[in-house]
């Protein structure tokens with residue numbers, strides 16, 4: 621039920637971090653996995669890392685905000701692999717700037733990667749899934765799909781929108797046996813959150829106290845939930861956002 625043998629999976633932003641763990645999980649479950657990024661050096665290092673782990677995961681340059689680049693990339697994948705069964709819209713950025721100081725361009729840059737790009741990529745992949753009789757699309761949302769906090773307004777707006785894009789595409793494509801779901805990680809230890817954990821940042825301890833699991837999540841914590849949503853086991857799960865957050869969203873927080 622959880623096997624991905626014979627499936628082709630594309631993870632956007634898989635050179636490191638959460639995307640790397642997800643691509644690893646899908647490959648370990650039997651899928652033929654490809655990933656993309658925008659920095660050649662990171663892609664090369666990622667491919668080496670996969671190889672060190674005995675995984676043959678291919679990496680390519682493709683900027684998910686550029687529709688023409690994405691369409692050409694999908695054409696190449698179809699030519700090379702014949703199909704795309706699983707898409708994980710993982711690539712994302714964040715800018716931590718107070719709203720009054722954030723420029724409109726900075727706001728748009730975050731929304732472009734975190735909300736517009738998952739639409740561009742899903743729209744490019746869906747016709748191939750429809751032709752193949754179905755597929756799985758997994759959007760990497762966030763705790764910020766539900767909660768706000770200071771300095772991350774663009775990110776939270778984009779991730780809130782990504783939750784609703786997930787539900788909307790699930791509504792449109794369920795009839796083609798395409799399941800579109802989200803995974804909303806809590807606070808995960810990756811390069812993206814490194815500034816929140818380093819140099820004695822009090823946010824580090826705050827998040828541990830705010831999380832029932834009393835720890836930061838790791839990218840590996842997302843492997844099982846992703847294999848579940850990529851496999852037959854979730855064929856009747858559609859439009860769902862699965863929070864993988866150690867319980868933070870359910871918890872008022874430890875009394876100081």
Ligand code: NAP
Pocket residue numbers: 632633634635636637638639656657658659660662663682683684685709710711712713733760761762763804805806807808809810811812813
């Ligand atoms: P990360 O360490 O910053 O990695 C981001 C990845 O996205 C990199 O591989 C980067 O590639 C790629 N990327 C960025 N812009 C791109 C573009 N325009 N086109 C293609 N690839 C692009 O982030 P992360 O912490 O692993 O997070 C991954 C996803 O999970 C993001 O969507 C993030 O919002 C979400 N998330 C993270 C957390 C957390 O606590 N870490 C929690 C909830 C949700 P390059 O290296 O080539 O730039």
Ligand code: GCO
Pocket residue numbers: 714716762763764769772775804805806807808812813816
């Ligand atoms: C932040 C963090 C969060 C995490 C994640 C939480 O600055 O608050 O970066 O946004 O990245 O999205 O789920």
